[in-house]
Amino acid sequence: MGDSTQSIWQSMQAKGYSRRDFLQFCGAAAAMAGLERSAVGQVVSAFDVKSKPAVVWLHFQECTCCSESFIRASHPIVADVLLDVLSLNYTETLQAASGFQAEKCLTDTIKNNKGKYVLLVEGAVPLNDDGVYCMIGGKTAESILQEVAKDAAAVIAWGSCASNGCVQAAKPNPTGATPISKLISQPVINVPGCPPIADVMMAVVTHLVVLGQLPALDNLGRPKEFYSRRVHDTCYRRANYDAGLFVESFDDENARKGYCLYKVGCKGPVTYNACSVVKWNEGTSYPIQSGHGCIGCSEAGFWDNGPLYQHLPSFPGFGIESTADTVGTAVGLATIAGVAAHAVVTNVRKHKVIAEVHADDQPEI
């Protein structure tokens, strides 16, 4: 897909874009990478000469929602141009080639761009039973990942599957689905979410391409730019939370008034993502704005911390509805019953001792 010796500007010219389009793209890309305005000139001069970075997009255990999200990025010029800019050499879902031709694309890309291509991984890698649960072209997901990651300049884990396992890794995780950061040695940019926000994906790729370096990452490998704050911290319903105005059930008056969804299980207070700032579908809305609590899809193990409409996870082994509070109340009541019984037994068994104590006060003088 495209000649990788062309510069970004040359390839845009070949596609009929004007210089103005190119400059607009550079400006948008610089903004996405978090650069100030004075740095746009540097981006322009870089893109004038920089050749298109080769990209390999691997799909393992996933549902392709990350790809679906990615192609819906809200900045058309960035999305359009970026897909053109990137020399997307191999991606099972979008490429025209199939079979042996497709596999040749992959091996050629690795051979011709050693140490220079960007690897994007969508999906978790199953390890159980020698990885038979996800095989492409007769090879296991793990062996493909190891082979491609070895010579990659940068690795991005798209979505919760690749970042933390997501639903594939939900208990009891029958296939042994594993996040890719646990399998390869180089640093991985985790972009969790099910799917991640399209504009966040674009921005991360842009950052890599424009600056040629990894964005600042937190201790879970997530770009700080987008994952350093909780959905809750920037939620427009936050004032209702602080006031104590909560939706009690989904069809009540409080829901109509747009109160906080905390009591109907919103996981916004424990979820790090940019939904309430960047929003979805060209900034149209995000789940909480549409009246549904956050399900915490960008957090590790969100699938096992259900039920989704309950604020606290259910207590294991006591049925789906019992929370720590149900169990705690039972233990507390049992304790009260226990001490009451003990008090009764004490008065029966120790009446002599009690009598002695009382006798101390009444010397027979």
Place this chain on the structure above:
Amino acid sequence: MKANAVSAGPAPAPGHPVDYRRIYVWELPVRLYHGINAVCLVGLIITGYLIGAPIRPFYAAEAYQLYWFGGVRFVHFICAFFYVFNFAFRIYWGFVGNKYADWKNFFPITRRQRQEIVDVVKADVLQVKLHGPISAGHNSLAAFIYFFTFLAFLVQAITGFALYSSMSSSWLPRMFTWIVPIMGGEMGVRYWHHLFMWFFVTFIIVHVYLSFYHDYIEGRGTISSIVGGWKFEREKSDQ
């Protein structure tokens, strides 16, 4: 406890009044620690439970007219800070306080302490023995259980600060940010923080009951000692 541990002997001979000796067991810092700890813990449990299951005692049409839930959380955080520094002070006092406050009480190090645990279980819990040891300070079993409550203090403080760290830039909560990933995200941290609350509820029930139990069975001012610091011990008869 130690040298002052005596057993309640048989009733004195008729015509011979019983003499009691005062012992200053709980020094003022220990009593203050206990009072602050009790107030903070009850405050933390009530506000913590409300944070988990909020109620709406006031009505307002618009959010700006109220700060009820924010206030509940604020009280929780204030209590938590008092509680942590109060606990840190108590650890310090375990090294400089009197022998009843000494840190060594809380670990069954000596054979005598371990024997006392067995005796307390027999006399007070199972009640297969009528007369058990009566120690001036903590009995060894109670002290050892307090050690576990100290561990629970630590769990609550660490998970609490870990949860608080995302809304704070001060150094103390920030020290615990690393807890969040190893406990499987904030959902996990919050879950354990919530679950341990019930340990304290259970502990308070048993602790208050047993204080009254000992006061009733031994008649030596166990309850008043935590206010005034004095306990009373029967003088050994010279017969």
